[in-house]
Amino acid sequence: MSAIDRLAATIEARKGADPETSWTAKLLSKGPEKCAEKFGEEAVEAIIEAVKGDREKLISEAADSLYHLLVMLAARDVTLSDVEAELDRREGRSGIEEKASRK
Template identity: 45%
Template sequence: MEILNKIDWQKMDGLIPVVTQEATTGDVLMLAYMDKEAVELTMDTNIAHYFSRSKQRIWKKGESSGHIQEVEDILLDCDNDTILLKVKQTGVACHTGRKSCFFTSMKTNEEVTKVEIDTTAAYGVIDTLYHVIQEKKNDDPKASYTAKLLQGKENSMLKKIVEEAGEFTFAIKDNDQEEIVYEAADIIYHMLVAMASKNVSPDRVKQEIARRFGMSGIEEKNSRVES
């Protein structure tokens, strides 16, 4: 596609920012990024595809929720380094269940739009929890335990994983099923906090687990040594 050659991919480090706008109302829905393959997929299918920096992969908008974006037009700006995507939005654009990802006023610190759809079931509890943790990064540490962990000393945050792992192993040893579940939930939460501190999405863990399917334990270990 000749139009793709107008984009200075080297200048943009392989990713171009994309402003997504609802075609009928002009409402700005979200900001995301595309690599060259994502642009090609979007143009070929007329369905928005983006490159996720946290997941480190291409994703079709709505692949989990069904809230896809049908593309009506793609506009390149005057500097050839930003795309404006005009779409017909199915459902909502934001993972929080709001129409737009832009919903907090910086003047009043209040939410200007409300949740329209409960997206927990669509994204799953792990992904939802991870997003909530990310949103709490800059909250008041006196009011949010998650913010306190993220804004405190890294060693303190990591020690919690060690502590919870120890409590989990003792629950296994004691054959206490309720405690096993409780402590496992604690480990997962603290692991997600640590991952959020490095902006590593749980989707990347899912990708790694999927990669290991069909491989024997020996093959998997050998693949790690080779890489």
């Protein structure tokens, strides 16, 4: 099991936890919109570090972004497996072809 799989499982397990003792439960208790907002904030921070070129800070912000992405997905009952299935579906297709198929 990868670190991302373990993280997704931990987030899923925290759904019913006490928001006073779990940061993940606290985020989830605020609703999907707040989870999406937090993901957006972390994604912007990762973008800033990518532009600045600080490798270590980018790694840290990317980890924060992945965590908040998984929390946002969990808030809408979308699993990592759901996202992996979509990636599997797209595998082997040109990105240009895949984008054109969405219209």
